[in-house]
Amino acid sequence: MSYMGEYPEHAWKAWKFSQLPKYWLSFVASKFHSGDVLAEIVVREYVEELEQRLELNRPEDWIGVPESRISTTDLFRMSAFGGIWNVLSRYYPKLSLGKRSSKKPNALLLGMCKRLYFVLQHVFHL
16 A cells, blocks of 8 residues: 555555555544644545445434444444544534433444454364
């Protein structure tokens, strides 16, 4: 993915690669939390694509979305930005999502580690 650096004029959407570039998520998250405008745009584009995949046409459509409809990968990535519901309340401040909280990042990470361990057991016959 070194070509991302070779072609900086292209608006790369790193989340569309089969694997995120190393440290991309933590880099964008730190910039996002510090209020960096470009990071805000990147996260906003990610949210817009997530809305398309979930077939949400307007901000109000988020109100009835259960967390189970959002992929573990998306929830994990959004946890780096403070969680899906925190990000949505940042972009849609007038939207009443109620007191919703995302799964804790540690719980998502634990679930991913369990799946990885399961795969490794089968691959290496542990």
